[in-house]
Amino acid sequence: MKQPPTLELDDVHVRYGEHAAIAHASFRVESGEIMALVGPSGCGKSSLLAGINRLTDTIPGCTTRGTITLDGSPLGQWPDAASLRRTVGMVFQQPNPFPLSIHDNLRFPLAEHGVPRRERDERAEQALRSVGLWEEVHNRLGRSALTLSGGQQQRLCMARALVLEPEVLLLDEPCSALDPMASAAVEELIDSLRGRYTILMVTHNLAQARRLADQVTVCWVDNDCGCVVETGGREQIFTRGRHPVTRAYCAGECG
Amino acid sequence: MTRLIAMAVLSLGLAGCGQGGDKLVVTGSSTLAPVITEVAERFEKDTGIEVDVQSGGSGRGINDVRQGLADIGMVSRALDASEKDLDPVVVARDGIAMIVNADNPVDAITRAEVRALYRGETDNWQALGWTERPVTVINKSSGRATLTRFVEYFGLDNRNVEADMVIGENQQGIQAVASAPAAIGYVSVGAAEYEAGAGTAIRLLELDGVAASTSTVGAGRYPLGRDLNLITTGQRSAMVQRFLDFARSDEVADLYRKHYFVPARG
Amino acid sequence: MADRWLHRLLWLSAMLAALVLGGIVVLLIGRTAPFIAQQGMELLARQWYPGDGEFGMAAMIAGSLAVAVLALVLAAPLAVALAAWLRYFAPGWLRRPALALFALMAGIPSVVYGLWGLLVLVPWINGWVPPGASWLAGSLVLALMILPLALLVTDAALAQVPPDWLHAGAALALSRVGMLRRVVLPHTAPAIASGVVLQFGRALGETMAVLMVCGNVVQWPGSVFEPVRTLTANIALEMSYAAGDHRIALFASGLLLMLVTMALLALSWRLGRRHHGTA
Ligand SMILES: Nc1ncnc2c1ncn2[C@@H]1O[C@H](COP(=O)(O)OP(=O)(O)OP(=O)(O)O)[C@@H](O)[C@H]1O
Ligand SMILES: [Mg+2]
Numbered sequence: 110m111k112q113p114p115t116l117e118l119d120d121v122h123v124r125y126g127e128h129a130a131i132a133h134a135s136f137r138v139e140s141g142e143i144m145a146l147v148g149p150s151g152c153g154k155s156s157l158l159a160g161i162n163r164l165t166d167t168i169p170g171c172t173t174r175g176t177i178t179l180d181g182s183p184l185g186q187w188p189d190a191a192s193l194r195r196t197v198g199m200v201f202q203q204p205n206p207f208p209l210s211i212h213d214n215l216r217f218p219l220a221e222h223g224v225p226r227r228e229r230d231e232r233a234e235q236a237l238r239s240v241g242l243w244e245e246v247h248n249r250l251g252r253s254a255l256t257l258s259g260g261q262q263q264r265l266c267m268a269r270a271l272v273l274e275p276e277v278l279l280l281d282e283p284c285s286a287l288d289p290m291a292s293a294a295v296e297e298l299i300d301s302l303r304g305r306y307t308i309l310m311v312t313h314n315l316a317q318a319r320r321l322a323d324q325v326t327v328c329w330v331d332n333d334c335g336c337v338v339e340t341g342g343r344e345q346i347f348t349r350g351r352h353p354v355t356r357a358y359c360a361g362e363c364g
Numbered sequence: 365m366t367r368l369i370a371m372a373v374l375s376l377g378l379a380g381c382g383q384g385g386d387k388l389v390v391t392g393s394s395t396l397a398p399v400i401t402e403v404a405e406r407f408e409k410d411t412g413i414e415v416d417v418q419s420g421g422s423g424r425g426i427n428d429v430r431q432g433l434a435d436i437g438m439v440s441r442a443l444d445a446s447e448k449d450l451d452p453v454v455v456a457r458d459g460i461a462m463i464v465n466a467d468n469p470v471d472a473i474t475r476a477e478v479r480a481l482y483r484g485e486t487d488n489w490q491a492l493g494w495t496e497r498p499v500t501v502i503n504k505s506s507g508r509a510t511l512t513r514f515v516e517y518f519g520l521d522n523r524n525v526e527a528d529m530v531i532g533e534n535q536q537g538i539q540a541v542a543s544a545p546a547a548i549g550y551v552s553v554g555a556a557e558y559e560a561g562a563g564t565a566i567r568l569l570e571l572d573g574v575a576a577s578t579s580t581v582g583a584g585r586y587p588l589g590r591d592l593n594l595i596t597t598g599q600r601s602a603m604v605q606r607f608l609d610f611a612r613s614d615e616v617a618d619l620y621r622k623h624y625f626v627p628a629r630g
Numbered sequence: 631m632a633d634r635w636l637h638r639l640l641w642l643s644a645m646l647a648a649l650v651l652g653g654i655v656v657l658l659i660g661r662t663a664p665f666i667a668q669q670g671m672e673l674l675a676r677q678w679y680p681g682d683g684e685f686g687m688a689a690m691i692a693g694s695l696a697v698a699v700l701a702l703v704l705a706a707p708l709a710v711a712l713a714a715w716l717r718y719f720a721p722g723w724l725r726r727p728a729l730a731l732f733a734l735m736a737g738i739p740s741v742v743y744g745l746w747g748l749l750v751l752v753p754w755i756n757g758w759v760p761p762g763a764s765w766l767a768g769s770l771v772l773a774l775m776i777l778p779l780a781l782l783v784t785d786a787a788l789a790q791v792p793p794d795w796l797h798a799g800a801a802l803a804l805s806r807v808g809m810l811r812r813v814v815l816p817h818t819a820p821a822i823a824s825g826v827v828l829q830f831g832r833a834l835g836e837t838m839a840v841l842m843v844c845g846n847v848v849q850w851p852g853s854v855f856e857p858v859r860t861l862t863a864n865i866a867l868e869m870s871y872a873a874g875d876h877r878i879a880l881f882a883s884g885l886l887l888m889l890v891t892m893a894l895l896a897l898s899w900r901l902g903r904r905h906h907g908t909a
Contacts, residue, residue, distance in 0.1 A: 162801060164797070164800055164801060167800050169722050190803065191803040192803075193803075194800075194801060194802065194803035195803050198801070198802075199801040201794065201797060201798065201801075203794055205792070205794035205795055205797065205798045206798075207795055207798065207799075207812070207813050208795070208813065208816070208817050209812065209813070213812075217804075217808070217812050217813075218802045218804060220808075221802075221803075221804045221805060221808045222803070266798070269798075269802065270801075270802070273802065
C-alpha cells in the first residue's frame, strides 16, 4: 500500500474579514502519524482544519494565507477543491450522516465521484468493515442512518470519509459529542487507522490526546488571535513542555 | 316590553323595506347606475333627501323592487309581458353598439352578418371584407340586460352563440376589443362613443346603414336602441314620485348627456 | 396574568373565526341542500344554461381545476428552482434583495396581475394564437401570482436544512446539484408540498384576475389556447344578475369551492406536520 503523505503547514493564517482566527501556524504531520491539536475554545483549531481542505472557500469573507503542502506539493496549486477534498477527508464534531439509508450514505458520495455502480456496494462494505460497523448494520443497510445511535452515526461518518479513499484525515473533535462507550469505540477506530492515513485530530480531551497522538500541537489565544505555541512528541508535551502555556494547560487538564 | 319589541321589529322591517326614514334606495342596471348616482347627488342637494344608488344589473333592480328591498329599480331595457306589475318611467335612451378594434378597417355591418358571426356561421374577417383572419367573438355573460336585448334583436338563441370570450361589464368588453385586433363585441353606445373619443383603440360599426352614435339613438333612428327606465311597483310615495319627476326634468338633462345617453325630455 | 388574557383573546378570536367559517358552511348547505337534492346528477351531466334552468357545472369545475393545476405546474418547479438557486448558487448579495422583491410581489393585489394579464399577456397570446383570453393566459397570470409565496415558502423550508449536512457535503466534495437532489429537496419536500398545496387553494379561489383573462366561455378545457370559465369567475360574472335557482346554483358552486379549499388546507396542514415529525 502507498505511503500516506506528509502534511506540512508553513506560516498559515485564517481570517474572517479583518479578524484573524489563527496566525503563524506552522507544524508538520509525518506520514501515517496522528497529530493531536489541542488548545482552548476559540483559538482557531476548526478554522485551521477548514483552511487545509479549503472549506474556507465556501465562507464569504474568509481568506487563508501561507503554504500547506502534501509531500512537498503545495495545496494552493491543486487544480480544484474537489480533488483536494477527496484526498483530504474530514469528520466533524457532531455526527452528520445524510438523511438517507445507511447504505446510501456511502453509495451517494461514490456515485457523485463517478465510481461505477457495480463497485459501489463492495466499497461501501469495505468502509463499513474498516470502521467496525459492518457486523452491526449489515442486515439493515436500507434503514435510515438517523436511526443509528450517536456513536454508530459518527463511525458511519468516518466510513463515509474513508469510502472515498483519502490519504489524509482531518478529525474535528470526533468524540466530544459521544458518551464514553461510543467515544472509546471511535478512539479505538482512530488508533486502528494509524499508519494508513495521515491524521490531524482536534480534541479537548487531553487524556485521549495522550493515548492516541504521536505528536501534539498546542494552540493558544493571544490578543484575540489564535497561534501555535508548541509542537512536540506526545510525552515531551505532556511531561516536559518547554513553553509555560503548555505546562499550565497540560497541568490544568491532566491534573 | 312586548310592545317595545314589536315596535323595534316593525321599525327594522320598515328600514329593511327601504321605506323608513327620509332615505331612498335605488338599485339595478350597471349602465344606469353611474348617471343616476349623479342625479341622486343633485337631488339630495336640492331636497335633503338621502338616496342610496347601487349597481347590480337590471335583473336585480326588478327583484329588489318586487321584494321591497329598493324603492326604485334601474332597468336598461323595455319591460316585457311578464313584468306588467312594474310601472316604468323612461329617463333616457341608449343603444348597443357593435364595436371592433381600431386596426380593423370594417366600418359597417348588417343584422344578418352579426347573426352569422355570433352563430359561428362566419368565422373569418375575409367574409366581411378584411383579410384572412379568424374572428374573436365576444359575448356578454347571461343575465345582463344588454345580452337580453342583443339576442332578442338579432334573433339569436344564447345556446347557439359561439363566443370566444365572455365578459361582464362594459368596460371589460371595450378593453377586450381594444387589445384584440380581430375581435368584435357589443357594448353601450354611450360608453363606446366616450371611450373611442378618448382614444381607446375601438371603432363603432354602422348597423344596417345607421351610424351608432348618441345622436342617432336620441333621434330614435338607431335600430338597436333601448330605453333606460326607472321602475316602481304599487302606489308611489310622494318622495318616490318627487325623485322620478326630478330624474326626468330639464335640471338633470346635462347629466345624461355627459354620460352619452340621450335624455328622454330636454 | 397578561399572558392569560392574551391566551384567552387568541382562543376567542380563533373560536370566532371557526364559528364564522362554520356558519358560512351551514348557511350555504342550508340554502342549497334542497336544490342539490332536486338536481342531483343533473348538476354534473347538464350544460350551463341558467336561463333555461340548466345548471351543469362539470365544465366549470374542470375549468377551475385545469387553470389552477397548470398554474401550479408552471409555478411550483420554477419557485423551487429559483429558491434553491438563490440560496445555493447565486452570488451572496443577490439573495436578500431578491427575496424582498418576491415578498413585495406577494403583496400585490390580484387585480393588478389580472390587469397586466389583460393588457399585456392576452394581446401577446392573441397575436400568436387567437383569441388570447384563454386557459393558458389564466394559468400564466395565476402562476405569476402564486410564484412569490411558493418561492418564499420554499426558501423558509430550505433554511430549516441542518447546515451540518451541507458541511458534510462540501467536505466530501459533493456537487451542490447532487446535494440538492439527494439530500436537501427530499428532506424539505413535505414542507414545500405543504406550501404549494396552499398556493393551489389560492389559485382555485382566485376570481378577479382569472375573470379578466380566461375568456369565460363555458366549455370543457381542451386546448390551452381556448377560453375556459372557472367556478369563481362564474360567480363573479353572474351573481349580481342571478335570481331564484340560478342564484342558488351559484351558492352551490361556492359551497363546492369552499369544501375543496378546506380539504386542501387540511392536506397542507398534514404535510406540514409530517415535516415536523421527521426533522
Ligand atoms: N464563519 C465564521 N465567521 C466569522 N468568524 C468566525 C467564523 N468561524 C469562527 N470564527 C471565529 O474564529 C475564531 C476561531 O474559531 P474556531 O471555531 O476555529 O475555534 P476553535 O478553536 O475550533 O474552537 P472550539 O474549540 O470551540 O471548537 C473565533 O473567534 C470565532 O469567533
Ligand atoms: Mg472547533
